[in-house]
Amino acid sequence: MRFQLSLEEIRTIAQPEQILGNFPGNITQIAALREAQAGALSFLANPKYSGDVAISKASLLLLPKKFDHIPAANQAIFFCENPSAALAKICRHIEKMGENTAPAAIHPSAIIPPGTVLGENVSIGAHVTFEENVKIGKNTSIGAGTFIGNGVSVGENVKIFPNVSVMAFSQIGHFVTLHAGVVIGSDGFGFVKIEDRHEKIPQIGNVILEDHVEIGANTTIDRARFASTIIGQGTKIDNLVQIGHNVKIGKNCIIISQVGIAGSTIIGDNATIGGQVGIAGHLHIADGTQICAQSGVTKDTEPNAVLLGSPAAPYKEAVRQFASIARLPEILKKFSKIISKNP
Amino acid sequence: MRFQLSLEEIRTIAQPEQILGNFPGNITQIAALREAQAGALSFLANPKYSGDVAISKASLLLLPKKFDHIPAANQAIFFCENPSAALAKICRHIEKMGENTAPAAIHPSAIIPPGTVLGENVSIGAHVTFEENVKIGKNTSIGAGTFIGNGVSVGENVKIFPNVSVMAFSQIGHFVTLHAGVVIGSDGFGFVKIEDRHEKIPQIGNVILEDHVEIGANTTIDRARFASTIIGQGTKIDNLVQIGHNVKIGKNCIIISQVGIAGSTIIGDNATIGGQVGIAGHLHIADGTQICAQSGVTKDTEPNAVLLGSPAAPYKEAVRQFASIARLPEILKKFSKIISKNP
């Protein structure tokens, strides 16, 4: 995203406690300390990079207020209580500069049946399709080409990106974000075998996304068989994740890309699930469980368990197992010698 | 999905053999025996939950006809030959209550070139795009925003959900279901290296989906290089699955979410493939093969083989390997002692 901000503009946003040095031009980039060049803003968020401050060519540095550094020529330093928080404010400002500033509007090509309930200040993009009995809360925006099914309710301040499909009867809370290509409320994968054929089990439940949930691009969340597949408040899900029917995920979980969670599994609050993890169906994953990338979980977990491997084991055990496997070829050679002596 | 059914309505649908007790209100939920509250229907499908019948607060119970239970106050029991089948009928009834009941129609925003062949009673949603020479069979419905490419034929009684892409020359049978975001007939991934560059190998085949196939949300199926990628009759595929070019899958297979099947592999009938499984290219997976979740298959399989692990081994062997690995760190400690005594 291209931007141009003067030091004075950034000062107003970041509210530094002290300023040293000066840079007469505009800031047009943000970069890591080592990569920053003239015109770039950089920052010290992690003390491990303190050594990079002295060599940084950034024109503006955000530093912690007690950090000892004197600006180079044509370099300004903003000393901040919390450089990360200041940076976040600046980024949010830049992000807004890039956003569509047109007033909220409903594109004339959008199909909105009579009887749709729309809050104030709702934006609806081109080629959007609503079925019957849809409700959209105020300040919500819906991207081009998105489909919203029969009886869906969407809360306030929701951002739905383009080409999303929200199937019938889904309930979406406030401040939810759905990235492009997401599918919410597709049928659960349920079949019963009748004389060698797989007969479909009707999936008459729905999906509930609580407030502040974020769902990554092309992720799919299936509707429940009877009741609701539920994603708890504040939970953030990355791209290309699969959530099976009847799954219930607690609050403030982090689920990284390409995870698959099979049907009817219940996950507590504050769980962290690494990329490409698979979790079998009908399990209870306790609050605070952490599962490392590519693990396969086949059993219930204890609160705050840390798991690794497929099948997953407690982290320390799994690490010892991996280390043992790495030594195994050499060990087996020695073992063969002993066997030959102990027939 | 919200619904309201009287006991009399449910009786007509479920056709119970005997009725005991009564519940004067309406049924508005379906729930498991333990979770059911007043107003809920529950059921005993799996004998393992027999003990839950006595404590269930469901207002209506579907029980096997010889099951010994006396209704509580305000509780009705329908004794059925097959409670699961009765439940399926009730669910199908509820599902239909939630379906769009508008008569089949072609939305005026859909782009349907002259020369398209449409059967009777076809529904085409808003913002649908057809290329040339498309044929659609009777009673088929096509969701909003879906794209149907040049020369595609779609059978009768097919349900295509929104935002699906069916690329040129695909052939889709009768009673097929394509969930939202599916891509059928994207190019196979074929390149040949010419002087350090990857030149594309044209992919001029197509995809054939036989009758009664179901494809989950955001799943992708690539067209063949020359001939056809084929999904056999009655095979059900879950969300986010990748099927490579030239793959041929037999009849009545079950393929769970996030499976990847590489190019030119042939899978027989009645195979079951667990979530996140990877199958290498150019293999023959025999009829009835069962592959457990997260396995990696690199060799042909025997009929009815059961496989586990990456690389996959016969199930019992793999379980023994996993058990051995779990013991390995302790074993290696003991082994070190022996080594020290047997230098």
Added chain:
Amino acid sequence: MRFQLSLEEIRTIAQPEQILGNFPGNITQIAALREAQAGALSFLANPKYSGDVAISKASLLLLPKKFDHIPAANQAIFFCENPSAALAKICRHIEKMGENTAPAAIHPSAIIPPGTVLGENVSIGAHVTFEENVKIGKNTSIGAGTFIGNGVSVGENVKIFPNVSVMAFSQIGHFVTLHAGVVIGSDGFGFVKIEDRHEKIPQIGNVILEDHVEIGANTTIDRARFASTIIGQGTKIDNLVQIGHNVKIGKNCIIISQVGIAGSTIIGDNATIGGQVGIAGHLHIADGTQICAQSGVTKDTEPNAVLLGSPAAPYKEAVRQFASIARLPEILKKFSKIISKNP
């Protein structure tokens, strides 16, 4: 794809050095030597199939110029300098026969704001949506239902299939192909924990796809936090792949389906990454690295390293580890006996 070509037409395309025999009909199929029937063209590309030439029922054979074979009745042989190259030309010709031959046009339902910069001979499908300040190079075609965000630039001779989402400020080079359902430039997955809630870190960077990049169906590529997620020239990415924010991939890499690459990882040129591989964040994967399917990479790699397993090890080591694990249950039995003698 159905086609019909006379031998004379194929001769003009394939430019064989010598012709033997004749087939009076038209060629309507391409098939492997063993599967070919009357009316089919077949070919010998890999010497390992030389034995199949004599039994092939193909009506037209493409053979290397020194291959010793006399045509059967009603069979023609084109002897070519390079049968694979000749085949590729024929396939490309057939592919073109199946392409939409309508002159480039902008569908009236497409939303193209004033100020959009369109090169010559641009095709834009139905129900496409452009935001502001979009530039599209000459000879580029954009499929139905695709969304192109604010400030996006797309190069020349690009092919974008239907239902793609290209988010704001993405830069797409020349001769790029984006298959159906691709999402380019979705937000990176970045959150910071503030008092038990996950606050979003704004993602103000973009995605750059260099020339000759191909991206498979439903693949997702996240925008960088500050700068650019970059896919280098000539790199080909398969379906359902996830590329995290700030990732930089070099030139001419091959990335197979369902790979996940976590944020800020840098991949050199000419890397080959097998299906379902996971690569952790902040790594350097050197030029020419080859990673086998389903591996999990957690460390930097050396140039031309070949890796296998999760956690990944050098290929030969991993193969020895797998072989050792397969023997482990038997070894542990023997070991128990020795233990009992050496308490």
